[in-house]
Amino acid sequence: MLFAVRNPHLGIQPQRVYAPIWSTFYERWKLNGRSMPILQDIGSCAVVHVRFLWGSSSLVKLTLETSCGNKKEASTHMKVNLDHQVALVTGAARGIGKAIAEALAANGARVVFADVDFAGAQEAASGQPNSVAKLMDVTNASQVEAVVGEVVDQLGGLEILVNNAGINTQHHRVTIEEFPVEEWNRILEVDLTGLYLVSRASAKAMLARGSGRIINIASVAGLVPLRLQSAFVAAKAGVVNLTKSMALELGPRGVLVNAIAPGSILTDGTKKLFYGEDGLFAEKVQQMLAHVPLGRPGTPEEVAHAVLFLAAPESSYINGHVLVVDGGWTAGYMREF
Numbered sequence: 001m002l003f004a005v006r007n008p009h010l011g012i013q014p015q016r017v018y019a020p021i022w023s024t025f026y027e028r029w030k031l032n033g034r035s036m037p038i039l040q041d042i043g044s045c046a047v048v049h050v051r052f053l054w055g056s057s058s059l060v061k062l063t064l065e066t067s068c069g070n071k072k073e074a075s076t077h078m079k080v081n082l083d084h085q086v087a088l089v090t091g092a093a094r095g096i097g098k099a100i101a102e103a104l105a106a107n108g109a110r111v112v113f114a115d116v117d118f119a120g121a122q123e124a125a126s127g128q129p130n131s132v133a134k135l136m137d138v139t140n141a142s143q144v145e146a147v148v149g150e151v152v153d154q155l156g157g158l159e160i161l162v163n164n165a166g167i168n169t170q171h172h173r174v175t176i177e178e179f180p181v182e183e184w185n186r187i188l189e190v191d192l193t194g195l196y197l198v199s200r201a202s203a204k205a206m207l208a209r210g211s212g213r214i215i216n217i218a219s220v221a222g223l224v225p226l227r228l229q230s231a232f233v234a235a236k237a238g239v240v241n242l243t244k245s246m247a248l249e250l251g252p253r254g255v256l257v258n259a260i261a262p263g264s265i266l267t268d269g270t271k272k273l274f275y276g277e278d279g280l281f282a283e284k285v286q287q288m289l290a291h292v293p294l295g296r297p298g299t300p301e302e303v304a305h306a307v308l309f310l311a312a313p314e315s316s317y318i319n320g321h322v323l324v325v326d327g328g329w330t331a332g333y334m335r336e337f
């Protein structure tokens with residue numbers, strides 16, 4: 001639903017924007033203690049044009065043009081220098097992967113949006129600087145090898161791999177004795193075997209140059225198991241240990257391998273499943289959020305910022321680490337004893 005809002009600080013005509021998104025942006029700005037410097041710089045000039053660049057779930061860039069001919073830009077994205085680096089992000093058509101790919105592109109990387117949903121990947125990559133889309137099913141070993149080969153040939157190398165593609169079960173929230181074998185295999189194949197296949201192909205390209213970063217998107221469920229998701233928790237625990245094993249094997253040869261363990265993140269998919277009005281698990285999610293010290297889900301951009309940190313050239317002594325991005329969910333118990 002669109003609302004017309006007027007920002008008292010801008011003194012411009014009402015803009016039609018998503019009010020909740022605007023307020024998230026504005027609140028975040030205030031939280032960052034920056035108090036919108038972009039607005040202070042305008043002086044007595046009138047704002048004649050405002051442009052909003054939307055990320056997956058929130059506003060990432062605000063551009064103002066003034067009557068004095070100035071153009072001011074402000075971004076909520078973290079800044080690191082990834083100029084000229086080639087990054088491959090799996091599962092980049094939507095959700096967390098899309099936000100990660102956008103953040104890498106916004107920081108100078110040449111980004112490959114890879115997904116089994118090619119049309120979605122193309123749409124996500126379009127409009128992003130220096131970005132291309134590739135069809136890649138992470139479970140298809142020969143396709144994975146071919147796509148990584150194409151990336152190296154066409155873009156001149158591969159410096160950053162983000163293994164983000166992942167699935168979970170929606171309809172089989174059942175205990176282990178009921179858990180269908182087909183569902184177990186389907187989830188393990190994408191979440192764990194797929195990650196192995198893309199890492200395997202990419203590591204060869206990175207080792208040939210003696211440098212690279214592999215960042216695996218695990219889950220807090222890989223650290224602290226949940227009930228009724230046996231395949232997902234097993235796969236993600238596998239990702240955590242595989243990350244460490246790869247760090248031992250590849251680190252000495254210049255390829256640093258780390259993981260990120262997100263907690264509950266608000267995407268279009270989880271909105272339908274958990275947070276939306278007809279969220280399948282809405283009630284359970286309220287119980288879960290009561291256990292999260294920050295009391296809210298994270299945004300895809302908040303996961304993307306953790307990726308930027310691990311991908312940054314300055315993060316050169318971090319290898320085999322699992323960075324939890326969960327609002328404190330796994331820090332301990334919120335309830336009083």
Ligand SMILES: NC(=O)c1ccc[n+]([C@@H]2O[C@H](COP(=O)([O-])OP(=O)(O)OC[C@H]3O[C@@H](n4cnc5c(N)ncnc54)[C@H](O)[C@@H]3O)[C@@H](O)[C@H]2O)c1
Pocket residue numbers: 090091092093094095096097114115116117120136137138139164165166167190194217218219220261262263264265266267268269270
């Ligand atoms: N959303 C959360 O709350 C949350 C929490 C913890 C971990 N994660 C992890 O983050 C990652 C992204 O999650 P999301 O919520 O954005 O998911 P999503 O379902 O919104 O997006 C997943 C993307 O992966 C793609 N994909 C699925 N199977 C694929 C395959 N075989 N090959 C290539 N691409 C494939 C899909 O097409 C989709 O674009 C996953 O690994 C997930 O387990 C998510």
